[in-house]
Amino acid sequence: MADRRFSRRDFLKAGGVGIAGATLFGVAGCGEEQGGGQGGGPEGLMPRGDIRIVMVTHGTAADPFWSVVKTGTDQAASDMGVTVDYRAPERFNVVDIQRNMDAAIASQPSGIAMTIVDPDALAGSAREAANEGIPVVVLNTGQPLWEEVGAITYVGQTEFDAGLEAGKRMAEEGVQNALCVNQEQGNVALEERCAGFTEGLGGNVRELAVQGVDPTAAENSIKTALRNDPDLDGMLTLGPQGALPALQALESGGNEDLMFATFDLAPQVLNAVRDGKILFAIDQQQFLQGYLPVVFLTTYAQYGVTPVNEVATGPRFVTQNEAEDVIELTKQGVR
Amino acid sequence: MAQSATGGKPVRDVGALRRLLTRPELAAVAGSILVFAFFAVVAGDYGFLTTAGAASYLEVAAQLGIVAVPVALLMIAGEFDLSVGSMVGAAGMIIAISVSEYGLPLLVGVLLAFAVALVVGFLNGYLVIKTGLPSFIVTLGMLFALRGLTIGFARLLTGRTQIGLGDSGSGVMQTLFAGSIGDFPVSIIWWFALAVLGTYVLQRTVFGNWIFGAGGDANAARNVGVPVSRVKITLFMCTAASAALLATIQVLDAGSADVLRGTLLELQAIAAAVIGGVLLTGGYGSVIGALFGALIFGMVQQGIFFTGVSTDWFQVFVGVMLLIAVMFNNVIRRRAAEAR
Numbered sequence: 001m002a003d004r005r006f007s008r009r010d011f012l013k014a015g016g017v018g019i020a021g022a023t024l025f026g027v028a029g030c031g032e033e034q035g036g037g038q039g040g041g042p043e044g045l046m047p048r049g050d051i052r053i054v055m056v057t058h059g060t061a062a063d064p065f066w067s068v069v070k071t072g073t074d075q076a077a078s079d080m081g082v083t084v085d086y087r088a089p090e091r092f093n094v095v096d097i098q099r100n101m102d103a104a105i106a107s108q109p110s111g112i113a114m115t116i117v118d119p120d121a122l123a124g125s126a127r128e129a130a131n132e133g134i135p136v137v138v139l140n141t142g143q144p145l146w147e148e149v150g151a152i153t154y155v156g157q158t159e160f161d162a163g164l165e166a167g168k169r170m171a172e173e174g175v176q177n178a179l180c181v182n183q184e185q186g187n188v189a190l191e192e193r194c195a196g197f198t199e200g201l202g203g204n205v206r207e208l209a210v211q212g213v214d215p216t217a218a219e220n221s222i223k224t225a226l227r228n229d230p231d232l233d234g235m236l237t238l239g240p241q242g243a244l245p246a247l248q249a250l251e252s253g254g255n256e257d258l259m260f261a262t263f264d265l266a267p268q269v270l271n272a273v274r275d276g277k278i279l280f281a282i283d284q285q286q287f288l289q290g291y292l293p294v295v296f297l298t299t300y301a302q303y304g305v306t307p308v309n310e311v312a313t314g315p316r317f318v319t320q321n322e323a324e325d326v327i328e329l330t331k332q333g334v335r
Numbered sequence: 336m337a338q339s340a341t342g343g344k345p346v347r348d349v350g351a352l353r354r355l356l357t358r359p360e361l362a363a364v365a366g367s368i369l370v371f372a373f374f375a376v377v378a379g380d381y382g383f384l385t386t387a388g389a390a391s392y393l394e395v396a397a398q399l400g401i402v403a404v405p406v407a408l409l410m411i412a413g414e415f416d417l418s419v420g421s422m423v424g425a426a427g428m429i430i431a432i433s434v435s436e437y438g439l440p441l442l443v444g445v446l447l448a449f450a451v452a453l454v455v456g457f458l459n460g461y462l463v464i465k466t467g468l469p470s471f472i473v474t475l476g477m478l479f480a481l482r483g484l485t486i487g488f489a490r491l492l493t494g495r496t497q498i499g500l501g502d503s504g505s506g507v508m509q510t511l512f513a514g515s516i517g518d519f520p521v522s523i524i525w526w527f528a529l530a531v532l533g534t535y536v537l538q539r540t541v542f543g544n545w546i547f548g549a550g551g552d553a554n555a556a557r558n559v560g561v562p563v564s565r566v567k568i569t570l571f572m573c574t575a576a577s578a579a580l581l582a583t584i585q586v587l588d589a590g591s592a593d594v595l596r597g598t599l600l601e602l603q604a605i606a607a608a609v610i611g612g613v614l615l616t617g618g619y620g621s622v623i624g625a626l627f628g629a630l631i632f633g634m635v636q637q638g639i640f641f642t643g644v645s646t647d648w649f650q651v652f653v654g655v656m657l658l659i660a661v662m663f664n665n666v667i668r669r670r671a672a673e674a675r
Contacts, residue, residue, distance in 0.1 A: 067494065067495055213593070
């Protein structure tokens with residue numbers, strides 16, 4: 001099995017050299033007519049039209065959050081004039097992501113943008129790509145690892161710190177007993193948010209797991225939890241699939257003074273922020289997590305330049321005064 | 336009895352009590368009482384017994400029940416529909432996109448969703464009949480395809496996968512699908528109404544006899560003139576339409592649609608029907624049973640939130656309670672059969 005893998009990869013490597021050579025000849029041969037890709041600026045090491053970036057993530061297209069990331073990716077591809085292949089499993093599955101990475105490495109792209117959602121399974125793939133000489137940008141998850149695996153940079157937010165900041169903000173508002181609503185139990189990022197929140201708040205935090213895909217069940221679960229614990233004075237939801245049912249639950253009764261905040265944006269979440277029903281919504285500006293890796297990999301392939309540190313896209317707190325502006329942008333799927 | 340496909344045969348006169356004991360839904364009724372008693376004892380002090388508590392689990396049960404009723408009928412006719420969950424996601428998205436992206440009136444969006452649902456249901460039925468493949472496989476294919484189409488089109492048309500309905504203050508529609516009477520949402524009325532209609536059709540009409548016939552022995556039924564294909568295709572259209580109805584209720588109630596809505600609903604609906612005494616092999620069962628099956632499911636699903644137990648154990652709890660309910664059902668059913 002391992003042998004076959006090696007031979008295939010060697011073959012592809014040889015092919016890659018061949019293609020690179022042919023490209024060089026081609027460029028030399030028709031120097032007059034080429035003006036790089038569609039993008040402006042000097043061509044550098046390779047024209048933009050020849051750049052192909054593969055993005056391998058755990059973000060399924062159905063997820064509202066990843067939907068925005070992908071919009072960012074598509075926008076960057078068209079702005080940069082490069083080709084981007086986006087690959088994500090239809091259901092969260094680390095083995096599938098690993099296979100996608102194998103395929104991506106074998107295709108010898110100009111760069112790979114990836115999430116390291118499971119370090120044990122995917123750090124190896126990231127290292128392999130780097131060893132093959134493919135520049136890697138880590139996005140969204142994998143912040144502690146990007147340097148170690150040999151990636152050129154990281155674009156994203158640390159979930160724990162974002163939760164921590166949210167907790168501190170809530171504590172400033174006087175919250176002591178809070179509910180942390182998890183709409184997708186088993187997702188490590190969400191658990192990190194809750195853990196950070198617990199530490200930041202410094203008070204009591206109770207976790208409540210609800211079913212994100214069934215708004216009625218989620219709403220009734222939250223309603224019951226609020227009703228049964230009148231001491232609750234704060235609530236944090238970890239995404240729109242928890243936030244929208246929570247809003248409904250609050251509308252039909254519940255503690256008037258309860259401070260409610262949420263992770264991630266959606267149109268109704270922002271409406272509620274504007275109307276003062278939600279204290280703040282945490283934006284990790286994931287459009288940039290799709291957009292920037294493509295830009296960085298393009299400039300790296302062309303000119304060899306890249307940021308030297310990681311790029312933090314969040315947490316940004318959206319509060320009442322700027323909600324109105326953000327609402328339009330959410331409708332367009334960019335925030 | 337009204338359940339036999341041939342009918343008309345004189346039946347030995349049996350006592351009312353014995354007739355009650357041999358009804359397929361009896362066990363589900365007993366199971367409901369068991370589950371209710373369990374939570375009344377364990378969570379009675381935490382609001383399970385209040386009207387608000389009842390509204391909480393009844394709403395969840397109602398939404399499942401709306402789909403479980405036609406799914407039970409289809410299962411009695413010997414077929415599965417695994418695509419209902421995906422249909423809920425698709426129909427919800429159709430409504431939200433037509434209203435918020437294209438500015439169509441809510442009614443048009445809802446009608447569009449029902450039209451698509453009927454087409455999908457027809458396609459399911461037609462493929463099952465024409466190919467002779469098990470409906471389990473055909474509708475499993477539809478489960479994936481429909482969910483994929485929903486995601487693909489939502490992304491293509493709006494760039495998003497979760498869409499708000501905006502301010503569609505359309506009063507009549509809101510009252511009809513997402514209104515409430517006191518603490519209780521109208522979806523409960525839809526649930527009961529559909530169960531009554533389903534029971535009437537199954538027990539009191541020719542079509543009901545055809546359903547039992549198609550599920551019992553399709554060939555024999557064909558030989559005595561039952562239009563088996565028509566019965567099955569009609570029922571597939573009914574399950575899809577019920578998914579569209581649920582989607583309408585959910586979208587109006589939650590104010591948004593999400594491409595993942597309805598995930599796993601197909602299995603919950605089948606579970607509700609089976610708890611309610613419908614045989615997985617078809618030919619036997621009742622709609623009232625499915626109603627109580629959905630009630631059990633709703634109580635079990637929401638009950639844990641009243642107990643204050645850590646929700647980390649939620650799925651264990653649901654699984655174990657359902658197994659207990661079904662095993663209890665089986666014991667009751669066997670007792671009833673022996674008593675015959």
